[in-house]
Amino acid sequence: MPLDARIADVTDRIIDRSRDTRAPYLERMRKLAEEGPRRAHLTCGNQAHAYAAMGDDKDALVAARAPNIGIVTAYNDMLSAHQPFETYPQKLKDAARRVGATAQVAGGVPAMCDGVTQGQVGMELSLFSRDVIALAAGVALSHNTFDAALYLGVCDKIVPGLVISAATFGYLPALFVPAGPMVSGLPNDEKAKVRQQFAAGEVGREKLMEAEMASYHGPGTCTFYGTANSNQMLMEFMGLHLPGASFVNPGTPLRDALTAAAAERAAAITGLGNEYTPVCDILDEKAFVNGIVGLMATGGSTNLVIHLIAMARAAGVILDCSDFNDLSEATPLMARVYPNGLADVNHFHAAGGLAYMMGELLDAGLLHGDTLTVAGKGLGLYTQEPKLTDGTLTFEAGAGRSLNDKILRPVSDPFQPAGGLVELTGNLGRGVMKVSAVAPERRVVEAPAAIFHSQEDVKAAFKNNELNRDVIVVVRFQGPKANGMPELHALTPVLAVLQDRGHKVALLTDGRMSGASGKVPAAIHVAPEALDGGLIGKLRDGDRMRVDATNGVIEVLEEGVEARAPATPDLSANAHGVGREMFEIFRQAAGPATSGAGVVV
Structure with missing residues (x-):
């Protein structure tokens, strides 16, 4: 061929x-x-x-x-x-x-x-x-x-x-x-269900630990x-x-x-x-x-x-x-x-x-x-x-055919005609979204922003019932220059609970999600990052935003955002503890996500 x-x-x-x-x-x-x-x-x-x-x-x-x-x-x-x-x-x-x-x-x-x-x-x-x-x-x-x-x-x-x-x-x-x-151990979907139940306060830590140990065994x-x-x-x-x-x-x-x-x-x-x-x-x-x-x-x-x-x-x-x-x-x-x-x-x-x-x-x-x-x-x-x-x-x-078409399909009859990733561009810069696990009807979210500078603050707002609505959760100052660009996978159960309640929910961040990013639309790797002059650093709570994986768009819909002064959070805690002191030179030298977020290349 x-x-x-x-x-x-x-x-x-x-x-x-x-x-x-x-x-x-x-x-x-x-x-x-x-x-x-x-x-x-x-x-x-x-x-x-x-x-x-x-x-x-x-x-x-x-x-x-x-x-x-x-x-x-x-x-x-x-x-x-x-x-x-x-x-x-x-x-x-x-x-x-x-x-x-x-x-x-x-x-x-x-x-x-x-x-x-x-x-x-x-x-x-x-x-x-x-x-x-x-x-x-x-x-x-x-x-x-x-x-x-x-x-x-x-x-x-x-x-x-x-x-x-x-x-x-x-x-x-x-x-x-x-x-x-x-x-194979405990099925991954059962593990994820218990995680969501724990995030919602429906089960205790003993049940969560039992599920985790049965999955990673x-x-x-x-x-x-x-x-x-x-x-x-x-x-x-x-x-x-x-x-x-x-x-x-x-x-x-x-x-x-x-x-x-x-x-x-x-x-x-x-x-x-x-x-x-x-x-x-x-x-x-x-x-x-x-x-x-x-x-x-x-x-x-x-x-x-x-x-x-x-x-x-x-x-x-x-x-x-x-x-x-x-x-x-x-x-x-x-x-x-x-x-x-x-x-x-x-x-x-x-x-x-x-x-x-x-x-x-x-x-x-x-x-x-x-x-x-x-x-x-x-x-x-x-x-x-x-x-x-x-x-x-x-x-x-090899077998030359799929032995289970619920798991693996031929090119002529795929699960979807396009692959699992979409590039996102707009006035917020460039990012990506993994869409292979996101239902098509959930790939476009237009909603007010809720701005956070750590995933712990997101989880606290969830527990205080502050996110029980249509929302685009923005977690910024998570890029390589700010704090090494950690994965924010701990947010997955929280955001999934909100989505399951019927709300339109998306995440937008200059950080990363897990490689196993799931059913919540997540616009990630946004560059330029907040600490590098990205517009994400000028967003405010309540700004109307659009995350659109169907058309490949990430944008803030308010006027005058560019003229705002950027947020200046205290990032000093990122510089110490668990070896972070030794990585200051990496944070200073890191390139943007669009060029691999690297230090040596």
């Missing part, structure tokens, strides 16, 4: 926009690749330090004829998705040895759990942790002893940070190694379709995972086989062999377009809008919010996974999952099928599924 003209047009304009950055980036990578294996440039003393603790692998490392693979791990016990990585380094080393290679843990990177910090001050470090992860991975690889890299990361900021580092070391091959989702990613699982989808669509690796549960033989296969494949694609595949050649404009199409077809996380822009910049590719909007319009919504459906990611995977979806999108001309991947040339490889037969890993054709 020829490439859809709309996909081609967006790709062409990204290529054109990126000419001045992509070409110099590739030139740098080519020069670094021409220098040959990294270890060849180390002195004997340098190498002795690098190999001192490597035991039986020393001879192979000194000979420099076998590939040496650097492992960058985000293992910790705080993230259920990352806990399985505890045992991965030894598995990867053993697999490397079986194919005549060596592997070393190059370094660890921090990995915070947004589920723990939701609604807490620690969330103000969350977005900046992406840049810290990129920097930490850069330190790990700076030893210059590796021929390829394996990245162990799954969750929200971790994968984007690791991709930024991988792109920076783009002359090295890079594979991302997932751990898979936890098995074991190793693996949380099973809803938020940022963590959107990351896993993205790595397959962009060709950085092995085919079918994303949603295989931890602790299974197939998961172990895929982990070993990642090490084997990393060894095969170094510059010492015949299949040299530097990641700079994978992370091109087409790969990023494929990733965005996957995001739209699955109704994935709004956080990926910011992260994809930052990841792409590290590879010399310049994305704009309009690219997401236009690709969303071209891409049918094919999946219903919580919060835009009742199913979880395990159900989605069982229904045919990513292999089926990519096959459909390729057949419809909505993906670039000629991209380079870690598995080889062509995205068609990712329509295959991994199988374990008599202990041997093979890749076979």
Whole structure:
């Protein structure tokens, strides 16, 4: 099938926009690749330090004829998705040895759990942790002893940070190694119902705790379709995972086989062999377009809008919010996974999952099928599924059809003709809204504004019955320069209760919502942010506003707002406590959401 003209047009304009950055980036990578294996440039003393603790692998490392693979791990016990990585380094080393290679843990990177910090001050470090992860991975690889890299990361900021580092070391091959989702527990919609009941005072904390523990109950990613699982989808669509690796549960033989296969494949694609595949050649404009199409077809996380822009910049590719909007319009919504459906990611995977979806999108001309991947040339490889037969890993054709059309549908009969994201523009600036879980009749809200400077104040107003009406809740001074752009997911139960009471409700903020943003229309990532001169900083209680996802509009309807003096809240509390002191330089240097809200790119 020829490439859809709309996909081609967006790709062409990204290529054109990126000419001045992509070409110099590739030139740098080519020069670094021409220098040959990294270890060849180390002195004997340098190498002795690098190999001192490597035991039986020393001879192979000194000979420099076998590939040496650097492992960058985000293992910790705080993230259920990352806990399985505890045992991965030894598995990867053993697999490397079986194919005549060596592997070393190059370094660890921090990995915070947004589920723990939701609604807490620690969330103000969350977005900046992406840049810290990129920097930490850069330190790990700076030893210059590796021929390829394996990245162990799954969750929200971790994968984007690791991709930024991988792109920076783009002359090295890079594979991302997932751990898979936890098995299904309490259904996500039942958990959300209990959260709303607690917010409304209908149940106590004991009932809430029981529901939360039944939902988040074991190793693996949380099973809803938020940022963590959107990351896993993205790595397959962009060709950085092995085919079918994303949603295989931890602790299974197939998961172990895929982990070993990642090490084997990393060894095969170094510059010492015949299949040299530097990641700079994978992370091109087409790969990023494929990733965005996957995001739209699955109704994935709004956080990926910011992260994809930052990841792409590290590879010399310049994305704009309009690219997401236009690709969303071209891409049918094919999946219903919580919060835009009742199913979880395990159900989605069982229904045919990513292999089926990519096959459909390729057949419809909505993906670039000629991209380079870690598995080889062509995205068609990712329509295959991994199988374990008599202990041997093979890749076979997927089902070729949806096994549950309430969860996964073909391009010809999607849940909706356009994808899950809308760009919003107007006199308030630019923002985005995830609409895949928002009912069409709720996508346009015109109502008076209620202005807040913290989510705690919103919750207090709700408890005082001050929001029991049609309202657009504005939470400002939540951008990267103000306080690190925390997620405001703790507001979801409160706003959902108001909506369920029959009110027209929307959120507008220069902060973020969860990657699992739900049924309440939320205009987020508004830029310029309040602290950077955005008109959102001049709004007042009662201003008539319009949030319109149908026509892509965010605007204040009052006259003379531009002439007002901006609000000047006391933000000093954002500078101290839970490590925030150390991130003042990040707040000062952060770019706007429209350019990825980053510090290092």
